[in-house]
Amino acid sequence: MRQDDLRRRIAGRAIPLPGNDIDTDRIIPARFLKCITFEGLEAHVFEDDRRQMPDHPFNQARYQGATILVVGQNFGCGSSREHAPEALRRWGIRGIVGESFAEIFFGNCTAIGLPCLTLDAEGVAWLGGVVSRRPEQEVLLDVEDRLVRLDERIFPTMIPDGVRNQLLTGTWNAMGVLLEARDEIDRVARSLPYVNGY
DSSP states (O other), X not given: OOXXXXXXXXXXXXXXXXXXXXXXHHHSOGGGTTOSSSTTGGGGXXXXXXXXXXXXXXXXXXXXXXXXXXXXXXXXXXXXXTHHHHHHHHHTOOEEEESOBOHHHHHHHHHTTOOEEEOOHHHHHHHHHHHHHOTTSEEXXXXXXXXXXXXXXXXXXXXXXXXXXXXXXXXXXXXXXXXXXXXXXXXXXXXXXXXXXX
16 A cells, blocks of 8 residues: 555645534535535535525635644534535545544444544543634644544544555545456455355
8 A cells, every 4th residue: 555545634724614413415515416426626625605605614715735634523414425525635634633423423433544533522522622723723633542633632533444444554534445456356256165055
């Protein structure tokens, strides 16, 4: 696995997104799901929210170029569309930290190498507050050591062992893992009587 396939640490500026239960319909409205590929979805992240709220964080120049998203509870709930994490990743988000994530959204993020770390409510509130006052500050999401750091403050986070191992070894992409094991798959297939006739 190449080093750029690993997700040990993500450092960058952050964008706070207040509120709980932000669903995938808000992240990427359904009318943009007619696409054949995910290309261009980043232009429509939070499109309806951004139109209704001119001061939405994704509209603010001070957060442009941010790579870490700070969210509340149950982020990514609702429908199970993979367009939501794809749109966020294409916008530039490389890691998400929040109180909790919808299970399917979390799985879809993992499948594209977008780490989601869980942090307690107090830590999320503090992090969001500092980032909103000082958006130039760098935040570190450390998948390997399961922590978030800003300034001198370090918060422990949670990420399931299996997901953490996939991100650390670059094996989150199931199709990529299968393609790399093509010879072994062929060998096993040849040994199966129901594949080769009895």
